[in-house]
Structures are given as C-alpha cells and as structure tokens.
Amino acid sequence: MYSLIRSILFRFPTETVHYFSMNCLQLACSVPALRRWITRHFSARRTKPMEAFGLRFKNQVGLAAGFDKNARWLRELEALGFGAVEIGTVTPKAQDGNEKPRLFRLPKDKALINRMGFNNEGVKVVAERLRRWKIAQENVRQHKARLIIGGNIGKNKITPNEEAWKDYETCFRELFDVVDYFVVNVSSPNTPGLRALQEKDALHKILSHLQAINQQQPKPKPLLLKIAPDLTASQIDDVIDLALEVQLDGLVATNTTISRSNLLTNQDELKAIGAGGLSGAPLRERSTEIVQYIHRRSGGNIPVIASGGIFTAEDAKEKLAAGAVLIQVWTGFIYVGPGITRKICSEL
Numbered sequence: 001m002y003s004l005i006r007s008i009l010f011r012f013p014t015e016t017v018h019y020f021s022m023n024c025l026q027l028a029c030s031v032p033a034l035r036r037w038i039t040r041h042f043s044a045r046r047t048k049p050m051e052a053f054g055l056r057f058k059n060q061v062g063l064a065a066g067f068d069k070n071a072r073w074l075r076e077l078e079a080l081g082f083g084a085v086e087i088g089t090v091t092p093k094a095q096d097g098n099e100k101p102r103l104f105r106l107p108k109d110k111a112l113i114n115r116m117g118f119n120n121e122g123v124k125v126v127a128e129r130l131r132r133w134k135i136a137q138e139n140v141r142q143h144k145a146r147l148i149i150g151g152n153i154g155k156n157k158i159t160p161n162e163e164a165w166k167d168y169e170t171c172f173r174e175l176f177d178v179v180d181y182f183v184v185n186v187s188s189p190n191t192p193g194l195r196a197l198q199e200k201d202a203l204h205k206i207l208s209h210l211q212a213i214n215q216q217q218p219k220p221k222p223l224l225l226k227i228a229p230d231l232t233a234s235q236i237d238d239v240i241d242l243a244l245e246v247q248l249d250g251l252v253a254t255n256t257t258i259s260r261s262n263l264l265t266n267q268d269e270l271k272a273i274g275a276g277g278l279s280g281a282p283l284r285e286r287s288t289e290i291v292q293y294i295h296r297r298s299g300g301n302i303p304v305i306a307s308g309g310i311f312t313a314e315d316a317k318e319k320l321a322a323g324a325v326l327i328q329v330w331t332g333f334i335y336v337g338p339g340i341t342r343k344i345c346s347e348l
C-alpha cells in the first residue's frame with residue numbers, strides 16, 4: 001500500500017511532500033478515534049523497553065534530528081510508534097535556511113541529499129511549544145510510557161565559530177526544562193564552517209562549558225555529541241578522549257556524509273543537485289563502522305545512538321550488534337513509510 005502512495009508522493013517536490021504528509025497526519029490525529037486507530041495500527045505490539053542515559057525508552061527506535069525541527073508533530077510521531085523524537089537542530093535565532101530546492105531524492109540509491117541549513121523557528125518558539133506539549137502530556141498520561149524528547153542544538157549561520165559556545169549555551173538553557181536529553185550538533189555539512197567545531201580545542205570549549213552548566217543543575221540532563229561519518233580515525237580518537245574527559249553521556253553516530261562514492265545515481269544528476277549531506281542506504285556501512293569503532297575503542301564505556309541508513313530490522317540489528325544502545329531513522333522513514341517502527345520493533 002505505502003509503495004503506491006510513495007510512487008505518487010515522489011512525483012512532487014520533496015520538501016512540499018514532507019509538510020503535506022505530516023499536516024495530513026496531523027489532521028487525522030486531531031480526531032481522537034482516528035488517532036487511536038493510527039496508534040493501534042502503527043505501534044508495535046511487542047516492544048523492548050530500553051534504559052539508557054538514565055531514561056526509559058519504550059522501544060529502541062527513535063526519529064533522528066531534522067525531521068521535526070520545530071517540535072510540531074510530536075503527537076503524530078508518537079502515534080506512529082517512535083520511542084523517541086530528536087527535535088531540532090534549533091538555533092538561538094530563527095533562520096530560513098538555504099534557498100529552495102534544498103532536499104533531493106535519489107531513489108536508485110534509497111538516499112536523500114539535503115542542504116537545509118538549520119531552518120528553524122528559533123529556540124524560544126520551540127521551547128514554548130514543548131512546554132505546552134509537556135503540560136498536555138502530564139494531564140493525559142498516567143500509566144503509559146512517555147515519548148522521550150531529545151533536543152538537538154546548533155549555532156546560527158551568522159555566529160562566528162569563536163562565539164559558537166554562546167549559541168549552544170543559549171539553546172541549552174532555553175530547552176533545559178522541556179527536553180529529556182541534549183545532542184550537540186557540530187557535524188552538519190550545511191552550515192559553513194560548522195564542522196570545524198569538531199576539532200579538538202573548539203569542541204572542548206563548547207562541551208566543557210555546557211557540561212559545567214549542566215552539572216550546576218539539581219538534576220543534570222544527559223549530554224551527547226553528534227558526529228560526522230567523514231571524520232578520520234584520529235579525529236574519532238580525539239572525540240572519544242574528549243567524551244571521556246568531559247564525561248559526555250554518549251555519542252550520536254552519525255550525521256549525513258559529504259561523500260558521493262559508490263552511488264548508482266548518475267554523475268550528471270549528482271552534479272545538478274550540488275552540495276549537501278547524503279543520507280540513507282549508502283551511509284549504512286560507514287556509520288556502522290563508526291559505531292563499532294567507538295564501542296571497541298571506548299571499551300563500551302560510551303553509549304552510542306546509531307543513525308545512518310537504517311531501513312529494516314536487519315539494519316537495526318547490525319547497529320545494535322556493533323554496540324549501539326538505541327537507533328534512529330530518518331531516510332528509512334521516507335522510503336519504508338509509517339510502518340517502519342512497527343516493522344523494526346517487532347523483530348528486535
């Protein structure tokens with residue numbers, strides 16, 4: 001059924017379809033009976049709850065950052081069975097992101113290329129939306145397992161790298177009461193210069209500063225870092241050392257790649273699309289390698305959330321076997337459809 005719907009949706013511009021589909025789902029979920037039907041139909045019957053970072057996830061399948069940047073569709077995503085949703089990347093000030101078109105499908109490769117550029121409504125608006133969500137949840141929920149919310153934070157395009165730590169601090173403070181864990185994003189390829197912040201000294205400054213603020217709170221929040229799949233082994237070693245030094249709670253591996261190797265999509269098409277981060281099936285192997293590398297090098301002392309090319313339960317098992325504690329999907333959701341969490345959870 002979804003393959004038929006997908007073949008129709010894939011005829012229209014990618015970003016338009018994203019909003020259209022989610023707004024339709026939102027409309028459907030505004031009718032309580034329909035929402036209950038969607039929840040019953042799409043949520044896994046058998047799930048394996050997971051404790052990680054001191055949080056209880058109702059299953060191991062989360063939605064990766066960038067899908068619901070502004071925390072608009074939490075109720076709908078919960079109905080589709082996700083155990084966690086990572087909102088963001090949010091920045092202190094709202095920004096439009098790059099010029100459209102900026103999101104492209106590569107159906108032959110089961111992949112996407114995006115250069116969104118952290119389009120978001122700004123941290124204050126997003127925090128306020130999350131505050132309202134949280135209050136509504138407290139009123140309806142008594143026994144049901146809660147949807148875990150991750151807050152993925154970044155810097156504004158116009159903020160120079162030397163001052164990036166201030167942007168991360170602003171986002172951290174604004175979101176502190178309304179998210180369950182934080183992810184520091186310095187690995188998007190679509191904000192010029194951002195990935196230079198993955199370099200040892202720059203990263204140390206941002207993470208140690210955030211961790212210091214975090215540790216002053218009565219109940220600190222889990223703090224994670226999201227890394228790019230394009231790092232060299234020695235750069236990953238630096239990240240691991242730093243994660244241990246700053247006592248990060250974990251890593252998210254990985255973001256999208258700037259590599260274009262081994263693609264079936266022809267070169268002319270790729271050239272016409274231009275710059276951006278590649279996600280989906282071609283990223284699977286590299287991201288698994290990185291998860292495995294971190295797990296081995298840290299002796300399992302750094303929990304990893306795996307992201308990159310997960311479409312099936314087999315893909316998820318590969319990531320868990322490599323040492324991941326949780327997995328996240330994004331591109332797989334587009335290609336497999338709304339049944340993805342149920343399909344994966346039922347086999348884990």
Ligand SMILES: Cc1cc2nc3c(=O)[nH]c(=O)nc-3n(C[C@H](O)[C@H](O)[C@H](O)COP(=O)(O)O)c2cc1C
Pocket residue numbers: 064065066067069088089103112114116118152185188226254255256279280281283307308309310328329330331332
């Ligand atoms: C359109 C799009 C936007 C994204 N935006 C973000 C973002 O804002 N922040 C972030 O950390 N990752 C972002 N990502 C990366 C995803 O969270 C994920 O790490 C990556 O796509 C790899 O997973 P996948 O192969 O399952 O898609 C984005 C990915 C896509 C496709």
